[in-house]
Amino acid sequence: MSLQKILRLPKKRDSKLVESRFEPKRLSSEIPGVVFREYTLPEYPLVRIVLSDEKGNGCYTVVEPELSDEQKRLYSLLLEKLYFGLKPTQEMIRDPVKYVEENLLSIADEIGFGEEVRQNRDVLMYYVKREVGYGICEIPFRDPLVEEIECHGFITPVTVVLRGSEYPRLTTNIIFESEDELARFAEKLSERTGRSPNRANPIVEGVLPEGHRIAVTYSDEVSRPGTTWDVRKFPERPFTAPELIKYGTITPLIAAYLWLLLEAKRFVLIVGATGSGKTTLLNALLTLLHPHSKIVTIEDTAELKLYHKNWERFFTRKASYIGTKEIDMNDLVSVSLRYRPDYIIVGEVRGKEIATLVQAVATGHGGMTSFHGGDTKDVFTRVTGLVPELAEEFKSELAATVVIRRIQNPNTGRVERKVVEVDEISYEEGRTDVTPVFTWNFEQERFFLMDSKEDLTTEAAASLLIARSKQLQLSSQLLGLTLTQLREAFIERANLLSSAVKNGVVEYGVFSQMVVDYYLNKRRGEKK
Structure with a gap:
């Protein structure tokens, strides 16, 4: 018809x-408070996004x-x-x-x-x-400026977290007028992840086609007054190390230090709270790995984005009522060993899969993961509780922890993600020593290297690190380099990263080629 x-x-x-x-x-096109910014999106030029302040509260109005x-x-x-x-x-x-x-x-x-x-x-x-x-x-x-979208229920305005904003979250003019309208939207959102919420299964977690991670509670079975949802957005392309240096999250010295540890296939852990930027930092550090390395990533929801040619991407699967078997992280870490990886990257460890990962790095594979916690002490406490039988082996394999947090810049008021501490772990004869290598000083707003309170040149920082870092000294042996050669490699990498930032080389494809050229030139130099 x-x-x-x-x-x-x-x-x-x-x-x-x-x-x-x-x-x-x-x-509603009513704009509350005092406007301080207005912009449009290229794909929607007729729509204005207006940011305003109403009595200290940030507002995000879609006109x-x-x-x-x-x-x-x-x-x-x-x-x-x-x-x-x-x-x-x-x-x-x-x-x-x-x-x-x-x-x-x-x-x-x-x-x-x-x-x-x-x-x-x-x-x-x-x-x-x-x-x-x-x-x-x-x-x-x-x-692209919106990092997170939060719906707390019907009648209540949707809120957003805006990148680089001085407000923790901004209130929008987007309101679902009824539980029925909100529930239908949550169903639509969930179905795009391949899952459907209902009263029997009111919680949905998944990934949207764009790569955004969602969580939904459906109806009033587990949340009041009814349906809620949260979307954590991820950028279309991964951040690179030079970009995070540009934004002040890390420095060229921190990046060069971690780069050498990772090349030596040491085990590095990123620690932080929810929304602190753990996955972003993890992804950025992966851009430093040799472009020809074979990398296996294992995640609950697929968030990491790499452009390495030899990238195997695994993610977990829940059991379903039709009889499909649950595949957990432990299963995936085990099977990843059959793929002859150079690196096994677990998006975030929460349970006993840490045991399999520790055993994997103990056999010579490079490893990196993120962990929900406040500092290095939290890591040791929780791992001891999760796998007490492997706590000592975990400490012996762990090379460094990187603590990242969301902090408010005292000058601009903006909320920023910043690495506040990089700790080196040394384990000898049952004793664990934690040495702060880089520490963010909140009063002076700069990083201190070890116990030095001075601003050091790259060369002076390299000398101090090589003389005192046990993990770098071990890395020199694993890489087959003398300490002098390792110092030179550190300086070269720090300078390469500084040059990339200075020249605006932050896009992944261009920076990746810069890394390829670095390794190629280094190999040619070795042949001479």
Whole structure:
């Protein structure tokens, strides 16, 4: 049956359009407080994002274009056709927003209103893309500055965490008016991860097609007053070490130190609270590894993004009611050993999989992971509780811990992610020594190297580290380098990273080639 018969449209095109069941919901355009920034997104030039301050509270207001009555009716007709008049295709299901971008005008021609739609193309394109995308939350989902989107329940405004903002979170003008509306959105969100929430299984965790991690509590089974959800967004491309140096998260000296430990296949652990930037730092440090290394990553939800050619990507699977077996991290760490990896990277260890990872690094594989905790002491306490039988072996294999936190810059008020301490672990005859190698001094707002309170040149820092770092001394043996050669390698890497930042070489592809050239030139030098 044709769309014309379903909607009982007149056979001849009439300027007066019929009513439809689809009604666009425009967000309130009222801007609270004092505006301090305004911007648009390239894909949605008609939508303004306005940041303002209302009595010390940050506000994130999405100002959408107004719709005339005729535009509303055209919108309704287009959606009628999209939902009920088209046969679903793989292209439409895989990327509905892209499908709309490419086919909106042809759909308009099919329903006999091509000319009218062309005259109102930009406004209609936004609202139709919004509908097939993430609805009233479309803009925060597409805004690259938004790191996290939080929905606490119906009637309560959605909040966002904005990168580089002085506000911990900002209140938006996005509100779900009822539990029914919110529950439908949560269902839509969950289904894009391949899972569906219901009262029997009210908790959903998964990854959206864009790589964003979501958590949903459905209805009022486990949360009050009802459905809630949280989306942690991840950038389309991974941050590189030079980018984190540029943002002040780490320094060239810290990066060069960790680079040498990782090349020697020592075991490094990143420690921090939720949202502190553990995964971002982990991913950035992986960009320093030799581009030809074979890397196996193991995660609960696929978050890490690498461009290494020899990258094996594993993630866990929960058991299902249809009989599929649960595959946990311990299973994946075990099977990864069959892939002859140079490095085994576990996104975050939470349980006894730490035991298998420790045994893997003990056999010569490089290892790195992140751990939820406050400092190095927390790591030892929790690992001893998880696998007491392997606590001593864990301490003997661990080379360094990197503690990262979210802190507020006292000068700008902005919340920043910063490595506040890098500790070196030495284990001899049952005794564990923790030596702070790099420490962030909050008063002077700079890093101290070991017990030196002076600003050291790269050469002086290299000499101090080589003389006093037991892990670097061990790394020199594993890499087959003299201490003098290791000092030179440290200086070269620190200078390479500083040069990358100075020259704006932060994009992964360009920086990766810089790393390739470094290793290639080093190999040529060795042959001479």
